[in-house]
Amino acid sequence: MAVPSSVSVTPTASPLFLRENEVRRGVELLFFGYTRLTRAIDEGLAEQGLGRAHHRALYFIARQPDLPISTLLKILAITKQSLGRVLTDLGDRGLVETRTGNVDRRQKLLRLTPEGIQFEAQLFDALRSSLASAYAAAGQESVTGFWRVLEGLIPAKDKAMVVALQKDM
Amino acid sequence: MAVPSSVSVTPTASPLFLRENEVRRGVELLFFGYTRLTRAIDEGLAEQGLGRAHHRALYFIARQPDLPISTLLKILAITKQSLGRVLTDLGDRGLVETRTGNVDRRQKLLRLTPEGIQFEAQLFDALRSSLASAYAAAGQESVTGFWRVLEGLIPAKDKAMVVALQKDM
């Protein structure tokens, strides 16, 4: 992709970005795309009596084992109480376990149990199959653009958090 | 994953679409991008004592004036009861009005009142400013890719509905 990141944005393209229809198209595609992707895993979650909130926690714990609760709270941007219930449910089902932090003993580090790893992988398969087919249909250049636009939607103050998740890529 | 060793594989070829990190990146960017975009309008909604469910209805009514309720139900994919409460709230605030269909008198066609138009436009401004800056930062080619991938996430049976929204583009 030839986007001159070192150069100031060229004004020639700017009329496009101010037109209402382009914005509405993005809003709608994001709405439908996001909701359809999340629906792909509802069935698997329901089998365990879990909801989407549980999956979000499961997902980020899978992504960053030994994640402290405070970090997960920042990622999910929900309250401690809301997350508490979710983690209790996941713990009760033997999907998530905690260990006391060795650097800071106040922390509880979250990780998936073997059963949790397997369950998350099963849910992830549904996400992968949806996204992989969308990627394949759109082509690699489109995927890069897809990422770039979404990155632009994330406020600067949150960007470090997202980058941290992807540092191993 | 079995890659035929007789074929030379470039790092950008099809295996890209099966690799876990690319999928996880998409999942995460969609999550953060979508949630951040929706947060952009929460404040404006709260001023009216409304929530995101109200905005979704408002948005699609703005997009397709004289929309029958049954169509809106398909778009939002929620139950009649859930939508009913939302529409009652919007009607009570004088943002939405209904008229009896002239083709089919059982139908109630939804449209925004002048106040509703103004309010939706105000919320839309927040969406526009977020999306427009993401578009501008990513560049026009990226925007096309962004659309393409999201379109690929929408199941075939829903695609006609989305296209219908955008037929005037």
Added chain:
DNA sequence: GAAGATGGGACAGCCATATTGACGTATCTT
């Protein structure tokens, strides 16, 4: 014209997921 399908409204009750505010305990920092 009668029967059935469809569009819409309304009742009651339930569930999942989020919120605020307050308070307690263990541990780390200064």
Added chain:
DNA sequence: AAGATACGTCAATATGGCTGTCCCATCTTC
């Protein structure tokens, strides 16, 4: 020793979904 931080927990509340049931008006079909 004092204060900040990480985590847990209580109680109360709001939002936005859901199911099931029943109703009425209107359109379609035979």
